[in-house]
Amino acid sequence: MGMDIRLAQCFIAVDDHDKALAFYRDVLGFQVRNDVAFEGMRWVTVAPPGQPDVEIVLEPPLADPMAPEADRRAMAELLAKGMLRGVIFATDDVDATFERIRAAGGEVLQEPIDQPYGVRDCAFRDPAGNMLRFNQPRKA
Numbered sequence: 147m148g149m150d151i152r153l154a155q156c157f158i159a160v161d162d163h164d165k166a167l168a169f170y171r172d173v174l175g176f177q178v179r180n181d182v183a184f185e186g187m188r189w190v191t192v193a194p195p196g197q198p199d200v201e202i203v204l205e206p207p208l209a210d211p212m213a214p215e216a217d218r219r220a221m222a223e224l225l226a227k228g229m230l231r232g233v234i235f236a237t238d239d240v241d242a243t244f245e246r247i248r249a250a251g252g253e254v255l256q257e258p259i260d261q262p263y264g265v266r267d268c269a270f271r272d273p274a275g276n277m278l279r280f281n282q283p284r285k286a
Contacts (some may be wrong), residue, residue, distance in 0.1 A: 151200075153200055155191075157232045158276055161205040163188050164228065165273035166204045173250040176202070190265045194235075201231070207274075225275055232277040244268040247280075260284050 155219055160166040169193045170176045173268060180191035184213045199285040203233035207230065208219040224230050237243045247270055248254055255269035 154198055155201045155203055156233065157203045157205050157231070158233060158274075159208060159221070159225050160204045160270070160276075161270070162273065163204060165217050166190070167192075167280040169273050170202070170204065171253065173247055180233055228271055228275040228277050229281070230276065232279065234279045234281060235280055237280050240266045240280055272282045 161164040167178065167190060171178055175195070176192040177195050178190060179193055180189070181201075182189045182201050187206045189206075191201045192204060193201045207225045210217075221230075244254075244258050253271040255271055256267070256279075258266055258268040259282075260266050261284070265285050266284050267279050269277055269279045272278055
């Protein structure tokens with residue numbers, strides 16, 4: 147008998163929640179599910195409308211109010227380089243998704259291409275520098 151394990155949340159570090167919201171809510175069309183402030187920090191939960199059981203938490207790069215300043219600087223530098231996290235989203239039409247995000251000013255990392263491992267994909271950076279890939283199964 148198997149266990150029923152499902153993804154509920156994943157975390158993306160952002161340095162400016164308002165810029166992140168403008169991208170995830172206004173460009174990608176995600177719903178804002180929660181917006182919480184705690185000890186001078188902020189967590190915002192967003193999700194695609196068609197996935198009620200999955201949420202993305204937009205969190206501070208270093209969610210520890212007691213962290214040393216050197217650690218805060220190191221995390222900010224990693225975030226600025228796009229080294230902290232990446233997310234892959236599935237879409238029905240990579241080319242249309244690419245055009246919509248590019249038209250909204252998204253930072254293009256890779257235009258849509260057919261990959262040898264069976265998907266067509268593209269990549270962008272979000273306003274904080276995180277890499278986001280969008281893919282669909284490659285058409286035969």
